[in-house]
Amino acid sequence: MKLYYTPGVCSQAVHIALAETNADFTLEKVDLQSKKTETGADYRQVNPLGYVPALELDNGEMLLEAPAILQYVADLKPESKLAPAAGTLERVKLQQQLNFTASEFHKSFGPFFAAVKPEGAALAQAMTKLEARFDVVDALFADGRPYAMGETFTVVDTYMFVVASWTKLIGIDLGKWPHVEKFVARVAARPRVQQVLEREGLLNAA
Incomplete structure (x- = not known):
């Protein structure tokens, strides 16, 4: 491949x-x-x-x-074990998180990476949307789970990790979301x- x-x-x-x-x-x-x-x-x-x-x-x-x-x-x-077996409810839950990461979390960074950056009210609106998505991700990890699906590292974590790491590219302090910050550090420390x-x-x- x-x-x-x-x-x-x-x-x-x-x-x-x-x-x-x-x-x-x-x-x-x-x-x-x-x-x-x-x-x-x-x-x-x-x-x-x-x-x-x-x-x-x-x-x-x-x-x-x-x-x-x-x-x-x-x-x-x-x-x-990067994904539950196809046809199971757990697989659907993984797909739910992958879709959220792609269509909501990832896309919320779009304005900040555009050729023409938003300003004024448009910037404030884009930031509000992005922060709301981070709030959702932070809440996911608030129960102490190490990974998005629970105890097992899955492909959802590979995607969430990458997107969450983009905060450093646009100057946002990830410390606003302590559970996400710990998650990013945990994934970054994996040998692979x-x-x-x-x-x-x-x-x-x-």
């Missing part, structure tokens, strides 16, 4: 999942500005929308969208996550 990735963005969640399952994969970095891969290829031929991640399977098929790829990777090695951060050149930034 080959993972098309960009350091520090949501493709990092898939990178972590692949590392946690000890999968056999290669990496190809993508420049999201030029839409070129590190080999000089046009990334839009891989994903017409131009964003990562994309996972090329050994048979040449391409998978897109982080929540779908994460579940695929988890199911390749069920013994990893450390390996991924080092590969992406972000180990000292974690």
